[in-house]
Structure formats: structure tokens, C-alpha cells
Amino acid sequence: xxxxxxxxxxxxxxxxxxxxxxxxxxxxxxxxxxxxxxxxxxxxxxxxxxxxxxxxxxxxxxxxxxxxxxxxxxxxxxxxxxxxxxxxxxxxxxxxxxxxxxxxxxxxxxxxxxxxxxxxxxxxxxxxxxxxxxxxxxxxxxxxxxxxxxxxxxxxxxxxxxxxxxxxxxxxxxxxxxxxxxxxxxxxxxxxxxxxxxxxxxxxxxxxxxxxxxxxxxxxxxxxxxxxxxxxxxxxxxxxxxxxxxxxxxxxxxxxxxxx
Numbered sequence: 001x002x003x004x005x006x007x008x009x010x011x012x013x014x015x016x017x018x019x020x021x022x023x024x025x026x027x028x029x030x031x032x033x034x035x036x037x038x039x040x041x042x043x044x045x046x047x048x049x050x051x052x053x054x055x056x057x058x059x060x061x062x063x064x065x066x067x068x069x070x071x072x073x074x075x076x077x078x079x080x081x082x083x084x085x086x087x088x089x090x091x092x093x094x095x096x097x098x099x100x101x102x103x104x105x106x107x108x109x110x111x112x113x114x115x116x117x118x119x120x121x122x123x124x125x126x127x128x129x130x131x132x133x134x135x136x137x138x139x140x141x142x143x144x145x146x147x148x149x150x151x152x153x154x155x156x157x158x159x160x161x162x163x164x165x166x167x168x169x170x171x172x173x174x175x176x177x178x179x180x181x182x183x184x185x186x187x188x189x190x191x192x193x194x195x196x197x198x199x200x201x202x203x204x205x206x207x208x209x210x211x212x213x214x215x216x217x218x219x220x221x222x223x224x225x226x227x228x229x230x231x232x233x234x235x236x237x238x239x240x241x242x243x244x245x246x247x248x249x250x251x252x253x254x255x256x257x258x259x260x
Contacts, residue, residue: 003189003218003260005253008033008199010167011064013089017193017246024250026257031176031206033199036064037166039072040142048137048162049073052081055160056133057106059084059119059148061140066093068165069139082106082133084123087114089244112243115224116147133157141167167198172206180211190218191256193249197230204234221252 007018010032018030039045049072052058058081060066066085077083077098084106085091091107094100106126108118127133136152138144138161149159172180183190192215194200204212219238222228228239242252 002186003027003191003257004029004183006031006190006192006215008193008203009195009223010034010170011036011067013063014195017249020246020250021253024253026253029176029179031172031203032170033196033202033206034167035170037168039068039164040166041163042072045162045164046072046074048160049164052137053078055081055135055137057082057084057135058137058139059086060090060094061086061116061138061144063089063093064141064165064167065139066090066097070097072164079104081137084119086116086119087244088112089114112245112248114244115226116145120148120151136160137162139164141165143167169202169205180207184210184214189260190215191221191253192218193221193223194227194231195223195244197227200227200230200234219256221249221256223249 005021005026005028007014007021007028007030009017014032015030018028021028049069060069060083077100079101082104083094083098083100085094087108088111091105094105106122108114108122109125134157136157136159138149138159140161140163142163149161152159203215207215216235219240220231220236221240221242222231223242223244225241228241231239240252240256242249
């Protein structure tokens with residue numbers, strides 16, 4: 001059966017993955033679940049970053065947070081403030097954009113691990129108790145998980161979350177809606193790649209009830225176990241687990257294609 005790959009990862013990482021999938025011989029489209037924009041309150045974000053030296057640790061929750069912070073930050077990163085990155089891609093972005101000393105950067109020890117829990121394990125391996133810091137800055141979008149905030153707060157640290165970028169739902173264009181209708185009419189099989197739990201509901205809103213049913217009849221690639229759990233809760237049956245690494249995602253797509 002003919003199939004189309006739908007990439008929901010937003011921003012440059014999603015576009016890059018979509019281009020690589022097309023180069024690998026798949027029919028693929030880049031339909032980001034969200035539009036990534038500037039901080040909802042730019043003056044407030046700049047003011048918070050002007051005081052980043054007051055924090056012992058600043059945690060970046062995504063590549064978007066790194067890119068946005070680099071745009072908002074006046075001057076170099078203060079050497080006394082350690083940097084946390086929740087995964088390999090975020091760590092690489094920090095290294096490229098902020099160029100911190102290696103000893104001040106903390107990230108999951110295994111490149112295949114990502115997320116708050118993976119960062120917390122790396123943090124505990126580096127500094128065994130959360131009391132090692134008194135003030136923590138969490139750099140993210142307007143909304144996000146509070147898991148790390150709860151862990152550091154339980155240890156007595158004060159945690160401030162600052163929105164350095166915005167993440168807004170993106171409607172499908174007229175051309176995209178027409179393409180979706182053609183795929184459903186022709187009974188094309190969907191292989192959808194999800195890189196966040198929030199994208200599950202966002203994509204449903206984009207495609208409507210009929211489109212959501214069509215997606216659930218296909219296969220999905222989840223870039224994190226927590227995403228796989230959310231997809232199962234949402235009614236997806238054929239869920240393939242991957243990491244956020246482009247090569248791993250493409251390897252999973254190759255496996256899906258060979259088994260079709």
C-alpha cells in the first residue's frame with residue numbers, strides 16, 4: 001500500500017528531518033504541529049536573562065529554547081552559571097550557540113536518552129543532591145512540564161520558569177487540506193512522526209475528526225517513550241519507538257517500509 005510520511009516536528013529540526021526523509025526516497029511532507037515564535041513577553045524574557053548570573057543552574061528544555069536565548073541574551077554566557085540540557089540535540093545547540101566550558105554543561109550521559117527524567121539522572125550523577133544549587137532557571141515556552149521544577153523545589157531550590165519562545169497551534173493551509181483529502185480518498189497509509197506529546201492533540205486539531213481517524217489507521221513513530229504512551233492513550237495502535245536522532249528515525253522508517 002502506498003504511504004506518506006508526515007513530520008510534525010517544528011522549526012529547522014523538522015524541516016531538516018523532512019528533507020532527509022525525502023532524499024531517502026519516501027514521499028514525505030513537513031506539517032509542523034506548532035509554529036515557533038518569539039517570547040510572549042520579550043522585555044520580561046530579556047530582563048530575566050540579564051540576571052542569569054544570579055542562578056547557579058539554567059536548564060534548556062529544547063533546541064528552540066537555546067536559539068531563542070541566544071537572540072535575547074546580551075553578552076556572553078556567565079561562566080559561574082552551569083547549563084543543563086535535556087538531550088543530545090539540546091546539548092549540541094548549547095555547545096554551538098553558547099560555547100560553555102565543558103565542565104559547566106550537564107546533559108544525559110547516554111546520547112539516546114532525553115527528557116526531564118534523563119537530565120535528572122545526569123544531574124544526580126554530577127551533583128548528588130538538589131541542594132547543590134539554591135536558584136534554578138528553566139528556559140522554555142509558555143507551558144511545559146513541571147517535573148524538574150518539583151524535583152528541585154523539593155530539595156529547597158527556588159525555580160523560575162521563563163518563556164523565551166512561544167509555541168502556537170498551526171492550521172493547515174488550503175493546499176494542505178486538499179492534499180489530506182486526496183490521501184484519505186485514495187486510502188493512502190499515513191506514517192506520522194511525533195516529537196512531543198503536545199503534538200498529538202495539535203495534529204488532531206489540524207486535520208479534524210476524519211483526518212484523526214485516518215491517522216490512527218496508520219503507523220506512528222514516537223521519539224520518546226512518554227510520547228509513545230500518549231499516542232497509545234489517544235488510540236494509536238501501531239506505535240514504533242525511536243529517539244530524536246534523525247538517523248534513528250529514518251532507520252525506523254526503513255524498517256516500516258520493508259515490512260509493508
